Amino acid sequence: MKIVQNSNQNTIYITHLYPQHMSLYGDRGNITVLAYKAKLAGIEVVVQNCSIGEKIDPKAQIILLGGGQDNDQEIIKSDLLKRKNELSDLIGNGSTFLGICGGFQLLGKSYQTADGKEIEGLNFLNMQTINAKPHEKRIIGNAIAESPLFGKLIGYENHGGRTFLPPELKPLGKIVQGGGNNGQDKTEGILTELDKGLILGTYFHGFLAKNPQVANYLLKRFFPSLKMPALSLLESMNQINNLQLNY
Numbered sequence: 035m036k037i038v039q040n041s042n043q044n045t046i047y048i049t050h051l052y053p054q055h056m057s058l059y060g061d062r063g064n065i066t067v068l069a070y071k072a073k074l075a076g077i078e079v080v081v082q083n084c085s086i087g088e089k090i091d092p093k094a095q096i097i098l099l100g101g102g103q104d105n106d107q108e109i110i111k112s113d114l115l116k117r118k119n120e121l122s123d124l125i126g127n128g129s130t131f132l133g134i135c136g137g138f139q140l141l142g143k144s145y146q147t148a149d150g151k152e153i154e155g156l157n158f159l160n161m162q163t164i165n166a167k168p169h170e171k172r173i174i175g176n177a178i179a180e181s182p183l184f185g186k187l188i189g190y191e192n193h194g195g196r197t198f199l200p201p202e203l204k205p206l207g208k209i210v211q212g213g214g215n216n217g218q219d220k221t222e223g224i225l226t227e228l229d230k231g232l233i234l235g236t237y238f239h240g241f242l243a244k245n246p247q248v249a250n251y252l253l254k255r256f257f258p259s260l261k262m263p264a265l266s267l268l269e270s271m272n273q274i275n276n277l278q279l280n281y
């Protein structure tokens with residue numbers, strides 16, 4: 035993995051794309067975790083809420099597109115597509131894109147909703163998502179995956195979409211329990227570099243809160259010499275009150 039040097043600054047810039055529409059099952063909490071850890075490590079945090087029609091902060095280093103209902107994915111789709119070049123430039127220059135569930139699906143070519151509508155995706159990844167067939171159920175429940183880079187990953191999934199990766203795309207991990215990308219091939223998520231940047235997609239909600247090693251990794255890409263506090267979020271809840279977290 036490349037380390038993105040950004041040593042002249044002591045601030046992390048995080049953008050949440052469409053917080054009103056794409057933050058299902060508390061996906062906003064991924065930003066809370068990053069902000070919390072960064073603050074503990076003495077880094078300033080700037081969080082941008084970027085809604086439809088608003089300009090993305092050109093300094094954005096971590097961009098979150100969380101999960102969304104089919105209806106919300108449809109609402110944001112045309113605005114998202116207009117941002118394709120801007121987002122690929124940001125990622126190409128070293129930013130990280132974190133896509134959770136519906137946000138992960140829209141990184142691919144297309145997502146087919148439960149009523150069969152085709153939503154065009156950003157096409158950053160050569161993958162497609164189709165919905166459950168009439169006899170298939172939504173994939174719902176607590177899930178576990180094993181990742182070569184991060185070890186055991188846990189999360190909560192609730193999706194109708196089935197995402198299929200082509201062989202050249204490596205998943206984030208292998209499903210141990212739950213459905214993962216499609217309920218069939220045991221793949222979960224995606225982790226891939228795009229030029230200098232990183233794309234991480236997952237179906238796991240509660241992702242960075244339940245997997246703090248991944249949050250550490252994402253921050254360390256920008257601050258390589260950072261000593262991350264070893265504490266997990268829950269162990270250090272008593273410290274959170276001393277931090278000004280208004281995200």
Ligand code: GLN
Nearest residue numbers: 101102135136193194195
């Ligand atoms: N609407 C999408 C699906 O059902 C994504 C759901 C989600 O983000 N949890 O597959």
